[in-house]
Amino acid sequence: MSKLKQHGLxxxxxxxxxxxAAILSWQGNPYNMGFCIACFLRDIAGAVGLHRAETVQYIxxxxxxxxxxxxxxAMVGKEFNVRGGSSPVLRFVLGFCVMxxxxxxxxxxxxxxxxxxxxxxxxxxxxIGFALGILVGTFFLxxxxxxxxxxxxxxxxxxxxxxxxxxxxxxLVLRPAFIFFSSEAxxxxxxxxxxxxxxxxxxxxxxxxxxxxxxxxxRDAILFQDFHLLLGFIAxxxxxxxxxxILGNPVxxxxxxxxxxxxxxxxxxxxxxxxxxxxxxxxxxxxRQLILSGSGNSDSSVAVLGMVVGAAFCHNxxxxxxxxxxxxxxxxxxxxxxxxxxxxxxxxxxxxxA
Amino acid sequence: xxxxxxxxxHFGALTFQKKLRAxxxxxxxxxxxxxxxxxxxxxxxxxxxxxxxMADEDLDAVYAVEGSGKYRLLxxxxxx
Numbered sequence: 241m242s243k244l245k246q247h248g249l250x251x252x253x254x255x256x257x258x259x260x261a262a263i264l265s266w267q268g269n270p271y272n273m274g275f276c277i278a279c280f281l282r283d284i285a286g287a288v289g290l291h292r293a294e295t296v297q298y299i300x301x302x303x304x305x306x307x308x309x310x311x312x313x314a315m316v317g318k319e320f321n322v323r324g325g326s327s328p329v330l331r332f333v334l335g336f337c338v339m340x341x342x343x344x345x346x347x348x349x350x351x352x353x354x355x356x357x358x359x360x361x362x363x364x365x366x367x368i369g370f371a372l373g374i375l376v377g378t379f380f381l382x383x384x385x386x387x388x389x390x391x392x393x394x395x396x397x398x399x400x401x402x403x404x405x406x407x408x409x410x411x412l413v414l415r416p417a418f419i420f421f422s423s424e425a426x427x428x429x430x431x432x433x434x435x436x437x438x439x440x441x442x443x444x445x446x447x448x449x450x451x452x453x454x455x456x457x458x459r460d461a462i463l464f465q466d467f468h469l470l471l472g473f474i475a476x477x478x479x480x481x482x483x484x485x486i487l488g489n490p491v492x493x494x495x496x497x498x499x500x501x502x503x504x505x506x507x508x509x510x511x512x513x514x515x516x517x518x519x520x521x522x523x524x525x526x527x528r529q530l531i532l533s534g535s536g537n538s539d540s541s542v543a544v545l546g547m548v549v550g551a552a553f554c555h556n557x558x559x560x561x562x563x564x565x566x567x568x569x570x571x572x573x574x575x576x577x578x579x580x581x582x583x584x585x586x587x588x589x590x591x592x593x594a
Numbered sequence: 595x596x597x598x599x600x601x602x603x604h605f606g607a608l609t610f611q612k613k614l615r616a617x618x619x620x621x622x623x624x625x626x627x628x629x630x631x632x633x634x635x636x637x638x639x640x641x642x643x644x645x646x647x648m649a650d651e652d653l654d655a656v657y658a659v660e661g662s663g664k665y666r667l668l669x670x671x672x673x674x
Contacts, residue, residue, distance in 0.1 A: 319632040326603075386605035389652050392673060451634045460625050468625065469634070523604075524634060535632065590605055 247471050253446040254475025260439045261354050261476075262483025264302070267431040271489055271499035272358035274480075275302060275443065276351035277526035278342035279500075281544070282551035282560070283427055284408065287420050290552035293560075296427040297420035299412040303530065305440015306447070307405040310534030313445040322398030324538030327387035330584055331539055334518045335546025336553070337577040338526060341514025343551065343560040344574050345369075346501055348526040349454030349515060353473060357480025359491045360498040362508050369509035373516025374458045380585040381463070385521065387588060390539055398536035401544070405534075409437070426500055448535060453528040455519040500563060507566040510574050518581045596659040597668065599638045600626050606652025607636040613648065614640050630657060630665060644668060 261274025273279055279296075286297030314320040342348045345366050347355060352370060355363035411419050412433065422428045430436065446452065450472060457470035484491045495503040502508075519525045522543050524532065529547070532540035554560040559570040601607045607623050614621035619642045626637040631654075644656045649671050657665040 314632065317632065321632075381604050382608070384605055384608065386603045386652075389602035389606070448632065451628065451632065453634055456625075456634045463636075464624050466625050528634070 247468060250450045250452065250468060250472040251475045253450040253452055254472035255479040256446060257350075257443050257452070258354070258357060258476040258479025258481075259483045260443060262357075262480050262487055262489060264431045264436060264439055265484070265489050266487040267435055268429055269431050269436075270426040270429045272355045272360055273347070273351055273426065273500060274354060275439075276347050276354070277303070277530055278339060278348035278547070278551070279346075279351060279426075281339070281526075281548050282343065282555070285548050285551045286422070286427065286555065288411075289418070289420055290548070291555035292420075293555040294420075294427075295422055295424045296555065297422045298427045298430055299408050299419065300430070301409065301412060301433050301436040302440040302443075304405040304409050304412075305437045305442075306444035306527075306530050307401055307534035309441035309444025310448040310531040311402045311444075312441070313448040314535040317449070319448075320398065320536045322393045322395055322536040322538070323390040324393045324397060324542075326390040326539045327588070328539060328542045330387060330588070331522060331543045332546035332549075334522050334581065334584060335529070335543035336550035337581050338515050338518040338522070339547040339550030340554060340559060340570075340573050340577045341511045341518065342526065343554045344511030344566055344570050345508050345515065346561050349512075349519070350476070350525070350527050352512065353454065353476045354480050355498070355501065357477050358484055358489065358499070359493040360501055361493060361495045362498060362501050362503050362505070365505040365508040366512040369512035370454075370516040371458050372509075373513040373518075374455060374520050375462060376513070377517045377520025377585070378459060378462050380521065380589070384590045385585055385588055386590050387521070390537070393538055397538045400538070401533040401541045444531060444534060447527060447531045451528075454525040455516065456524060456528065458516075459520055502561060502563055502565040504565050507561070507571065507574070510578075511561075514574055514577045514581065517578065521581065521585055595641070595643070597640055597644055597656055598627070598630065598659055598665065599640065599644070599656045600630055600654040601635060601637065601652050602654055603652050604636045606650065607638050609650065610648070610653065611638045614638070614642065617642065627663070627665070629663060630655075
């Protein structure tokens, strides 16, 4: 009984996230992309003209909802703590690298789980790579990796991301001529704004409350044999699968003809190695960074900005994969990203104390 | 008395655990309980009496574990 009390909320939260993702796909978002932090940040980068890939430009209301939902829940729980200053530029670069990996694979860890829930077996390779990347990251944690502690920051610092989110919402509703809106898939495939916004708010609030984190689940399982966060991860998969089946979204367990995916196993795997590795050093997956950025954590806000800029670079320089497969530039970028993340890991090992 | 120390960094927890183990305590690292923090960091559960001299800048707070998910604040580290 106490086990249920202990783990009940994270399982419910995971299940709600999975179901909401299925509903969003059913209502217009691309299949197996009801939610994707990497893809949606990339779409936003395109919408404001940071890259000009015409198929991926849209201000995704889910992202706005996530930040504001997390802020609301943090305020209610008196957990809106404005902190920052923990190696911000390194976090920016790590966020950048995580995005390079995610756009190689075509999805953040959350979308990886949703792809599994849609039967996309390529995501199994992604999952293996993701776990490998996290494993490598935990070696660095055990060896004394630290980006140093954060410190209290001026109150205003904590409201920047929520205010940017509100600004994006205004731009989305007013649709001024200088904002780009894709007319082709996948950027043109979108659930109604109100539904997407509410979905983001609910998931943002739940994720803040439960600390739901794709990276944290596997990291805690490796470091402490603690499976609490991993339960949320599994619940998302089950709920997405069931939701897809009920709503009639396509579920075919195969490697081929999957929505917004390709089937080169090596690069699906390596892309997610980079995501897992970089995210462990950041302390959480892209979803978690977004939630923290709404909870007053300006270090996470910087990581998110790194991801947005990373996404812009990925499309400006042809690093991002497509349904046709990875690009040579993208392959080079992922290898460079792995070297950069390893170098950041090695440069921040601290053995002096203890 | 069972106590839990929370930290600003994973490294802080690692260092604290090592320090206490060297003193003969069976200190163990684990994910910080949700009731104590909204962060998903690492805490250390330990038994020996806490002395503020054990704290370094990475330590956030120390709580006494009072059974069935109840905690009592023993020490809150100061920040500049």
